[in-house]
Amino acid sequence: MKTFVLGGGCFWCLDAVYQKTMGVSSVVSGYTGGHERHPDYYSVCSGTTGHAEVVAVTFDEDVIPAEVILDMFFALHDPTTLNRQGYDVGTQYRSSMFYETTEEKILFEEAIERNQALWSRPIVTEVSRLPVFYPAENIHQNYYAKFPEQGYCQVIINPKLAKARKYYSAWLNA
Template sequence: MTDKNKQVATVGGGCFWCTEAVFQEIKGVEKVVSGYSGGNAPGHPTYKEVCSGLTGHAEVVQITFDANQISYEDVLVIFMTTHDPTTLNRQGGDVGTQYRSVIYYHDSDQKSIAEKVLKQMAPYYNDPIVTEIAPLKIFYKAEDYHQDYYRNNTTQGFCSFVITPKLAKLRKLHADKLK
């Protein structure tokens, strides 16, 4: 992959372990890094600080992908269909602003595409989409033990009961996009 084809998307759909596991399965995705963004607390936040809800940061992933293999629009469609974009500050049992649904755009093209995708997806949900669209200001990589979490902890309870079913849904909805 040349740098010309490489793009980066930053999204938050609740727990970053879930979102990371989803995008690690997608054809054209080079890497997925779990982290934090969107807050205003000074310094590099820790997981404990973000979980307190006081930093303003959301749990997010940064996805590096080959635009010749998958488009930014397709990345967002997969994102929107593998979490609940209609629940404000909540995904399943995880509650708080750190679990908000958010798309952090890197440029004006990404912003336009994000707005378009949200409009296209709206009819498929019974409730209004509450996914925030905001400019990426800074991304902080999460601690090392959060990286590749599902791959390293597949038998852990949360992984078995939350992430594994999410991956089954991904495989059903987006089989043509899998590695």
């Protein structure tokens, strides 16, 4: 099993797609990359903690290649916008990849290079060593499954799920 910690805007969006991805055994929404110890949702949303909203995606490479997990990441958000995804603005929504090993760092850098061809502007995704990962509060875990009728889910997450189904249907459970 391998775990990647990825930030692509609001963690609910990445969580919703990776929860439906074959070979993914767990997705944990959380916070990392900042200076505040034990942050919570409200402090991270304030933009003062330095943390990004991220997901820790644990998957089986015998079922789904690491490259597919990473290419999905680049398809599910705009990695060319600095510190924003759509209406979500601030460093907490930055495009980010946090590595634990040199091998992961290389995979992340290769994914950026591979996916740059799909974007007309430069990818600004931050690649950093993973500091402490703080799991988010329970309400944020598997958020889309809990609240599919919520407005954010309908307007923001549903189009991302539709895009994932269009391009990655072979890897999705639903």
